[in-house]
Amino acid sequence: MPLLPTLSTFFIVLSAVLVAAGWVLIIKNRKSSHRKVMIAAAISALIFFIIYASRTIFVGNTSFGGPDDIKAFYTIFLVFHILLATVGAVFGIVTLTFAFNRKIKKHEKIGPVTSIIWFFTAITGVAVYLLLYIIYDGGKTTSMIKAILGT
Ligand code: HEM
Structure with a gap:
């Protein structure tokens, strides 16, 4: 089991x-x-x-190592997950800001939407983790730093 991806998936x-x-x-x-x-x-x-950002910068991203006919499906799924996570993070910050500013009516309205986006982020995140590391062996890992330094 890869340590950092397992740890970050655990926290999601x-x-x-x-x-x-x-x-x-x-x-x-x-x-x-x-x-x-x-x-x-x-x-x-x-x-x-x-954890996710440090791994991306210092270790790199791992490419999909499974069969080619599933690769397109995996990529669409991954993009969907990244979109959900980004929207979820923005909604999370807005939800917390409403709560701390005591804008409770607005908080109550957006809270369920944020929560549901976050549930789907976690579910798709686990699916990406399983497809990338558990069901198939991960492909190549290239580091952003290594790529920049050309080593
Ligand atoms: C499921 C949807 C949600 C509903 C219906 C909801 C509802 C509420 C309500 C009614 C309060 C006011 C409590 C009071 O009068 O003291 C509150 C406070 C709070 N909520 Fe939510 N909430 C939801 C989701 C969230 C989420 C997703 C977060 C964080 C990411 C969050 C963080 C907070 C915090 C930090 C407070 C305390 C604000 C303070 O007292 O300073 N809530 N929420």
Whole structure:
């Protein structure tokens, strides 16, 4: 199992589980617990991003190593996942900003949308991880730094 991708996938899944728990808590009107659990979800998403970004810069990205006829499917799936993660991150920041500024009506409106985008980000993230490392062996890994330095 590749260490960094396994770790970052773990943190995406953890943050989605925490968002689900935070949603249940606010339905039960447990405000202070909702606040704590959602902040933990945001931190866990941030840890995912730090691991993912450092790996991209220092180690590189791994290309798909599976059969050619699945490659197009994998690439579309990967782009879909990256789009979801980017939109999810922006929505997450907006949702948190509304919460901290006590714009609770707006927060309540956008909260479920953010949560659902984040669930799909996690599900597609796990699928990408399985396709890239577990079901098939990963392809070549090229480092951005190595590419820039030409070594
Ligand atoms: C499932 C949809 C969501 C609903 C219905 C919802 C609803 C609420 C409500 C009603 C409050 C106000 C509690 C109060 O009056 O003190 C609140 C607070 C808060 N929510 Fe959410 N929320 C949702 C999703 C999220 C998400 C996704 C995050 C973070 C990424 C989040 C983070 C927070 C935080 C940090 C507070 C505390 C604000 C403060 O007291 O300073 N919520 N939420």
